[in-house]
Amino acid sequence: MDFVLWVARLMHGISAVVWIGGLIFLNVVLSPLLDQEGASHLEFAQRVRTRFFPFIWFSIWTMLTTGIFLMVLNPRFIWLDVSTLWSRLLVVKQVCFALLVFVSWQASRVNDKLEELTQKNEENSGWREGFQKLIRRSIALGLLALMSAAGMAVC
Numbered sequence: 001m002d003f004v005l006w007v008a009r010l011m012h013g014i015s016a017v018v019w020i021g022g023l024i025f026l027n028v029v030l031s032p033l034l035d036q037e038g039a040s041h042l043e044f045a046q047r048v049r050t051r052f053f054p055f056i057w058f059s060i061w062t063m064l065t066t067g068i069f070l071m072v073l074n075p076r077f078i079w080l081d082v083s084t085l086w087s088r089l090l091v092v093k094q095v096c097f098a099l100l101v102f103v104s105w106q107a108s109r110v111n112d113k114l115e116e117l118t119q120k121n122e123e124n125s126g127w128r129e130g131f132q133k134l135i136r137r138s139i140a141l142g143l144l145a146l147m148s149a150a151g152m153a154v155c
Contacts, residue, residue, distance in 0.1 A: 005073065008069050008070050009066075011062055011066050012062070012063055012066040012067060014062075015062040015063045016059070018059045019100075019142065020138075020139065020142035020143070020146070023138050023139050023142065024139055026048075026049065026052065027135045027136060030045065043118055046111075046115055046118045049111050049131075050111060053108050053111060056104055056108075060104065063097065064097075067097070071090065085151070085155045086155050089148045089149075089155070090148075093149055096141045096145035096148065097145060100141045103134055103138045103141065107134040107138065110127060110130055110131045110134060
């Protein structure tokens, strides 16, 4: 059973790194670089974003299943009990996860609209700015979830 828990923790962590790390890469490295290159690289940026979203959805499902598994098998977990710091941090982490899923869904819809506008060669700067805001919100929520997880590990 220890090996199964170890694998679940590993998969949970790798999924978090892929999801949040990928968003950080898109926001901090790729977007500023392609903005400097000008309009000729907008199609490339769109293809990268479109290609990244399946990784996000795979990470979401992996984190959901492994998270439930790890939560239920943890001896500190008691259904609907928020009397301890550990359980309150778990609630914060779960709320962040739910908000992250919602914001990722919004970002995927905006990305679909960006793809449509890019194919028509229409102006999409407002949509790009909205997409960047959604990515930044996702990063902030992801970092809050990671801090909650770190707090759960030490308490």
